[in-house]
Amino acid sequence: MSHTAPATPGFYGLMAEFDSAQTLLDAAHQVGKAGYTKADAFSPFPIHGLAEALGFKDRRISFIVLMGGIAGALFGYGLQYYTQVIAFPLNIGGRPFHSWVSFIPPTFETTILFASFTAGLTMIALNGLPRPYHPVFNVPRFSGASQDRFFLVIEATDPRFNLDQTRSFLSGLHAREVVVVDE
Amino acid sequence: MESSQYPQGDYRRAAPVIGPGHSSRSITDKLASVVLTTNTPIGWFVFMFFGFTLFLGLNVALTYLFAKGIGIWGNNVPVGWAFDIINFVWWIGIGHAGTLISAILLLFKQDWRTSINRFAEAMTLFAVACALIFPIVHTGRPWLAAYWLLPYPNAMTIWPNFRSPLIWDVFAVSTYGSVSLLFWFIGLIPDLATFRDKAENPIVKRIYGILALGWRGSAIHWARYEHAYLLLAGLSTPLVLSVHTVVSFDFAVSVLPGWHATIFPPYFVAGAIFAGFAMVITLAIPLRAMYGLQDFITMRHLENMAKVTLVTGLVVVYGYFCEAFFGWYSANEYERFMMWNRTWHGPYAWSYWTLLLCNFIVPQLFWFKKCRQSIPILFMVCMFVNVGMWLERFVIIVTSLHRDFLPSSWEMYYPTKWDFITLFGTIGLFMTLMFLFVRVLPLISVFEMRTLLPEANPKQPEGGSH
Numbered sequence: 001m002s003h004t005a006p007a008t009p010g011f012y013g014l015m016a017e018f019d020s021a022q023t024l025l026d027a028a029h030q031v032g033k034a035g036y037t038k039a040d041a042f043s044p045f046p047i048h049g050l051a052e053a054l055g056f057k058d059r060r061i062s063f064i065v066l067m068g069g070i071a072g073a074l075f076g077y078g079l080q081y082y083t084q085v086i087a088f089p090l091n092i093g094g095r096p097f098h099s100w101v102s103f104i105p106p107t108f109e110t111t112i113l114f115a116s117f118t119a120g121l122t123m124i125a126l127n128g129l130p131r132p133y134h135p136v137f138n139v140p141r142f143s144g145a146s147q148d149r150f151f152l153v154i155e156a157t158d159p160r161f162n163l164d165q166t167r168s169f170l171s172g173l174h175a176r177e178v179v180v181v182d183e
Numbered sequence: 184m185e186s187s188q189y190p191q192g193d194y195r196r197a198a199p200v201i202g203p204g205h206s207s208r209s210i211t212d213k214l215a216s217v218v219l220t221t222n223t224p225i226g227w228f229v230f231m232f233f234g235f236t237l238f239l240g241l242n243v244a245l246t247y248l249f250a251k252g253i254g255i256w257g258n259n260v261p262v263g264w265a266f267d268i269i270n271f272v273w274w275i276g277i278g279h280a281g282t283l284i285s286a287i288l289l290l291f292k293q294d295w296r297t298s299i300n301r302f303a304e305a306m307t308l309f310a311v312a313c314a315l316i317f318p319i320v321h322t323g324r325p326w327l328a329a330y331w332l333l334p335y336p337n338a339m340t341i342w343p344n345f346r347s348p349l350i351w352d353v354f355a356v357s358t359y360g361s362v363s364l365l366f367w368f369i370g371l372i373p374d375l376a377t378f379r380d381k382a383e384n385p386i387v388k389r390i391y392g393i394l395a396l397g398w399r400g401s402a403i404h405w406a407r408y409e410h411a412y413l414l415l416a417g418l419s420t421p422l423v424l425s426v427h428t429v430v431s432f433d434f435a436v437s438v439l440p441g442w443h444a445t446i447f448p449p450y451f452v453a454g455a456i457f458a459g460f461a462m463v464i465t466l467a468i469p470l471r472a473m474y475g476l477q478d479f480i481t482m483r484h485l486e487n488m489a490k491v492t493l494v495t496g497l498v499v500v501y502g503y504f505c506e507a508f509f510g511w512y513s514a515n516e517y518e519r520f521m522m523w524n525r526t527w528h529g530p531y532a533w534s535y536w537t538l539l540l541c542n543f544i545v546p547q548l549f550w551f552k553k554c555r556q557s558i559p560i561l562f563m564v565c566m567f568v569n570v571g572m573w574l575e576r577f578v579i580i581v582t583s584l585h586r587d588f589l590p591s592s593w594e595m596y597y598p599t600k601w602d603f604i605t606l607f608g609t610i611g612l613f614m615t616l617m618f619l620f621v622r623v624l625p626l627i628s629v630f631e632m633r634t635l636l637p638e639a640n641p642k643q644p645e646g647g648s649h
Contacts, residue, residue, distance in 0.1 A: 022641035028402070029644045041402040044207060044377070045633040049643050051406035058403075061410050076354075083334055083342035095346055102346040105429055109354040112422045116362045116415055120369050123411035127404045130396035137399070143380035145400045146373070148207035148633075 012135035012183050013038075013155040014166055015142070016175035021047050024150035027173035028053040031152065034169065038158035042136065042151040044144075060126065065119045072114025076107040138182045153181060200295045201635050202478025210479075210632045214625050215381045217474050223622065226473045231618045237611020244604040245320060253323040255601045262584045262596035267321035269576040270606055272430055273458070274314035274613075275356065276451075276572060279423055280459020281307030282363060285370070286419035295487055297631040298479045302470065302621070303463050304367040309616040310462075311360040313609040318353070348432035355429035362422055366415050369408075372398050373630040427455040434579065440521035441583030444509050450502030454572060457495035457542070460488050461568035468562050470621065479627055486555045492568065493549035499575075500543045517588055525582045530595060534578050541571025 018024040024041055031039050032053045039054050041047075080103040084090075089097045124130070136142050136153060145151050152175075154166055163180075170178045201210075248255060258265045281303040288296035319328045330337050332353045343350045375395035382388040398404070431451035434442035464485060471480040510522030526535050545567040548554040555561065586593045620626065633639055 020641070021639055025641045026644050042400045043402065043405070044211075044400060045373075045630045045639055046405040046409050047402070047639070047641065050402040054402060056403050056406055058407065059410070061407060061414065065414050079334060080345045084345050088340070088342040090344060092344060092346060099346050105348075105351040105425070105432070106345060106354040108425060109351075109358040109422075109429075112418050112425075113358040113361060116365055116418045116422075119411045119414045119418065120365045123369070123407050124396065127401075127407055129398065129404075132392065132397045134397060134399055142399075146377040146380045146398075147211045 010183060011156055012138075012181040013153050013158075013161070014163070014170060014178055015136065015139055015181045016152045016170040016173065016178045017141060017144075018150040018152065018174070019176055021045075021150060023174045024152060025050055025053065027152055027170075027175065030173055031154065035160055036154050036158050036166075038155035038161075040153050040155075042142070042145040042153070044147055044149070058126070061119065061122050064122045065115050068118025068122075069111050069115035072111040073107055075114065076110030077103055079110075080106060135181050135183055139179055141179075199481060200298065200483055201632065202481065205478065205636065207633045207636065207639075210636075211377060211381070211629055213476075213478075214627055214629045214632070215378060217621070218623060218625060219378065219382055219387070224473050226469070227618055227622065230469070230614060234611045234614025234618060237607050238615045239611070240604045241608020241612055244601050244608055245316075247601065248320060248323050248605075249325065251323075253321070255599060257596055257598040257602055259594055259596065261587055261592050261594055262581055264580055264584065265596055266598055266602040266606060267317045268433075269573065269580055270609060271314050271317035271321075272451075272576045273573045274310045274317075274609065275359075275430055276427060276455035276458040277462045278307040278310035278314070278359070278363070278459065279427060279452070279455035280463050281305070281310075282359075282366075282419050282423040283456055283459065284463070285366060286416040286423065289413075289416045290420060293487075294635060295484055297635060298476075298481075298627050299463060299467060299484055299488075300631070301367075301370065301628045302466065302617075302626045303459075304363065304370065305617065305620045305624075305626070306459075306462060306466060307363050308360070308367060309613050309620075310459075311356065311363065312616065313613050315356065315360065316609060316612075318356075348429065348436045351429045352433055355426045359422060359426045362415075362419060366419060369412060369415065370628060370631075371624065372396060373400065373408075374625045374628060376400065377629055378625065424452055427451045439583050439587060440510075440515070440517045441506070441525065441579065444506060446502055446505040446509070450499065450505070453495045453498035453502065454575060457492060457499050457568065458572035460492045460495065461565040461572070464488050464492070464561055464565045465569060466617065468558055470626065474621075474626075476627065479632060482556055485558075485561055486552075489549045489555040489561060489564075492565070493546055496542060496546040496549075496568070503539070503543070520586075521583060524586055525578065529582060529586065531578070531582045531585070534574055534582070538571055538574040538578050541567040541574060545571075 016027065018027060021043060024043060025047055028039075028041050028050055032055055037055060041050050041054060043050065081098065084099070084103075085097045091097075095102075136145075136151070139151075141149065142151060152170070152173075154161060154170070156163075160166075167178050256266065258267070281300075284296050284303045285300040288300075318332065319325045322328070322331075329335070330339070330341070331343065332350075334343050334350075343353075345351075372395060375391050376398035379388055379391040379395050382391055428448040428451065431447035435444060435447040437443060467480050467485065467488075471477055507522055507526070510518045513519070523529075524532075526532060545564050548560060548564055554564075581596050585596050
């Protein structure tokens with residue numbers, strides 16, 4: 001059905017398979033240098049510098065988590081202020097309704113609670129998960145990416161993508177094999 | 184030095200954190216074979232049978248409690264808090280080692296934490312689950328716990344009193360439970376993807392696939408993952424220290440002799456880590472033998488955990504001496520009487536000396552390398568610590584309450600059979616959850632074990648693009 005949409009070549013991209021973390025990392029640096037912007041690498045464990053080699057610079061999580069923590073602190077303190085001063089003021093041993101010292105431990109806990117869940121859920125959301133289907137799973141050998149194999153994909157929508165040139169470029173990076181990933 | 188009793192050779196050298204000759208594939212295959220098999224070890228059934236039987240006892244005890252009320256327990260006036268709060272504090276304390284291993288040791292870059300963090304985190308969750316039973320049922324009317332414990336808009340328009348440490352405790356423990364669950368699940372995602380890819384049975388594959396959220400090991404995902412994981416570790420570190428601090432406030436903020444002491448927060452936190460590490464060793468020894476994990480949980484791990492147990496144990500003993508010192512130095516007759524009653528002429532003095540035997544005398548064996556490297560001695564000492572830490576809470580709670588300021592209100596406390604069935608029932612619940620966990624989820628973090636291999640840390644090329 002490719003005759004209706006020339007922009008989509010009918011496949012997702014090219015996938016190169018590597019034997020080790022070292023060859024994958026070296027290849028990723030070459031891919032980054034060659035100017036490809038829509039490339040991703042896949043490995044069974046985190047490899048330091050790999051995402052950066054492919055041009056990844058996103059550090060938004062820290063800021064979002066800070067906002068989550070501040071929201072948690074405001075929620076915790078606000079809840080206590082509302083319940084103890086406005087909604088249900090109780091005179092207990094003559095203590096002030098606004099006993100801010102007593103409000104510190106719950107405020108601390110809600111800060112941690114909100115910040116932690118922000119960290120976890122932001123990571124999942126920014127990664128676009130849950131995503132049960134993804135074209136890379138169409139490659140039978142890709143199941144090794146969660147065990148002991150290493151992969152690098154250049155997407156067909158990359159402006160520098162050219163099926164033959166990109167294939168020979170990837171093959172030159174000590175790839176074990178290069179295959180087309182179906183859409 | 185191959186003849187050494189030490190499995191890795193020369194006992195003076197630090198053992199490796201992973202046995203020799205392992206690759207990504209062998210680690211994955213070994214750890215997946217524990218779960219993705221129809222061949223369950225016979226020991227698993229034995230532990231499960233034992234645990235589940237005790238758990239059934241818990242169900243009976245709680246059902247009877249809800250029908251009759253807390254009159255079935257030994258609690259009385261003045262000992263209004265007894266097994267319910269002892270068990271609560273004991274379980275919460277045990278949980279602390281899991282977070283210490285997964286968060287604090289991660290920040291300190293202790294690579295030996297990698298093979299024990301997963302099941303230690305699971306232990307945290309299950310210990311918190313056992314602990315949470317007690318605040319909910321300790322009135323015998325668990326359906327009322329909702330408005331006692333949680334601030335929610337209700338038809339009576341009443342709210343909990345936030346000036347009380349008991350409500351701080353609700354926030355601390357529920358935050359701790361939720362964050363531990365999140366931390367544990369985030370850690371599991373890449374391993375669930377491994378299991379999805381390795382499972383043969385289509386239904387099993389589907390279940391792991393759903394839980395793995397479609398994880399594909401993308402470099403960009405890993406970068407965000409590690410970033411979030413580090414933040415979670417950084418957030419969990421003050422959290423874990425705050426939880427037992429807040430638990431100790433339940434006591435320290437009151438005016439009862441024996442509870443009203445400033446040493447309580449650090450002393451309770453150290454006690455929690457002490458109890459928790461002892462429990463991790465107690466669990467690690469049978470698990471590594473049952474599943475042949477000696478290459479992953481090496482003597483290095485057991486020895487390091489024994490060292491942590493020894494050090495935190497000494498902090499706890501310092502707490503005991505501080506309590507005695509405060510009793511004397513306060514020059515307060517009630518404080519002095521409390522110490523004298525607790526240690527010498529009171530009816531529960533036996534529990535104090537048993538406590539010192541369990542938590543002070545026996546763990547000193549860990550000064551000796553031979554003892555730290557002997558599995559039977561390790562296991563025995565940790566069982567002493569498990570009992571000792573329970574007794575510590577018994578000593579603090581019961582001996583302080585049973586003889587307070589007014590001799591006319593003194594009363595002895597005797598637990599009933601329902602108290603014991605409930606205590607052992609929660610141990611059964613813990614064992615049931617723990618052994619279900621090792622059967623269906625990776626008990627050692629597979630992807631983190633791979634990062635311990637030398638080939639997992641490739642050199643950055645010269646003139647890299649960043």
